[in-house]
Amino acid sequence: MIDKVVCFLIVFLSQAVWSQSQDGTVINGRITSNASYLEGVYVVNAQTEVMTTTDAFGAFSIAAKPGETLVFSSIQFKENKVLLTPExxxxxxxxxxxxxVMHQLQEVVIKNYSGINAVSLGIIPSGQKSYTEAERKLRTATDLNASANAGSMAGGSISADPLLNMFSGRTAMLKKEVAVEKKEFFMKLLERMFTLDHFLDRLQIPLEYVKGFEYYAVENDKFTVILNSKNKTSTEFLLAELAVKYKEIIARENK
Structure with missing residues (x-):
């Protein structure tokens, strides 16, 4: 009788293990590195696209099964791929x-983002002229309007308003308004895409620094391009990278 019970348990456990390996289970592990900050590293199952992040101790849990590949990625570490085995x-x-990843902080690299314009940012639809209120004011203040006084001189004349606006400082003021308007647009887009809890719990940004971090993020040209594409996964990934840098700035300021 005991032998039958033992055989039944062996068969039952073998089936459970086989079923678990087929359907997938949760693997627990942790990352190690020379770095002291191990939180926020992305762990992605390359086959199922399930994603999680490590905690402050580098620990993680993710659904996977033998034969699948885990991808580890973060701004401070080189990407690593691990093929899972039953062991x-x-x-x-x-x-x-x-x-x-070793970063050279002493060097400032200036890149030319001349290819970024209102159309590429999605502010103006391709092939259609469309201006915001601040842009319309700036265009009006700087438009030479060659037909402004066409009735007073043969062939028309150029309006003096743009020159007057430039010397009076009005043009510079309107340019600042356009820049502020764009930042406000990206701020609202960012706040619609992510809740306050995401900044507090996921990114670990202190409550009193959340608004400052949002301004810090929309000052980054690369981030605003990705944000405007409305690709939440890409936006979340870059936002996490910026959060790491921003918390380092906070730490230095509070020393």
Whole structure:
């Protein structure tokens, strides 16, 4: 009788293990590195596209099964891909070593973003002239309007208003209004895409610094382009990278 019970348990456990390996389970592990800050590293199952992030100790849990590949990615570490084996699921000390990316902070690289315009940002539809209120004011103040005094001189004349606006400082003031208007547009888009809890809980930004971080993010040209594409996954990934840098700035200021 005991032998039958033992055989039944062996068969039952074997089926459970086989079923678990087929349907997938949760693998627990942690990342290791020379860096002290291990939080926020993205862990993605390349086959199922399930994604999670590491906690402050570098620990993570993600649904996966043997034969699938985990991709580890973050701004401070080089990307690493790990092919899972059955032994990884039974290893209580399963860990993945990540190598840091060395950044040259002493050098400032200036890039030409001349290709970024109102059309590429989605502010103006392609092939259609459309202006915001601030842009219309600036256009009016700087438009030479060659037909302004066409009735007073043969062939017309050029309006003196743009020159007067330039010397009076009105043109510079209107340009600032256009820049502010664009930042406000991106701020509203960012706040519609992510809740306050995302900044507090996921990105670990202190409440009193959330608004400052939003301004910091929309000052980044690369981020505003991705934000305006409305691709939430790409936007979230870059926002996490900017959060790491912003928290480093906060830490330096509070020393």
């Amino acid at each position: 990884d699921f039974s290893d209580i000390n399963f860990s993945v070593r990540l190598n840091m």
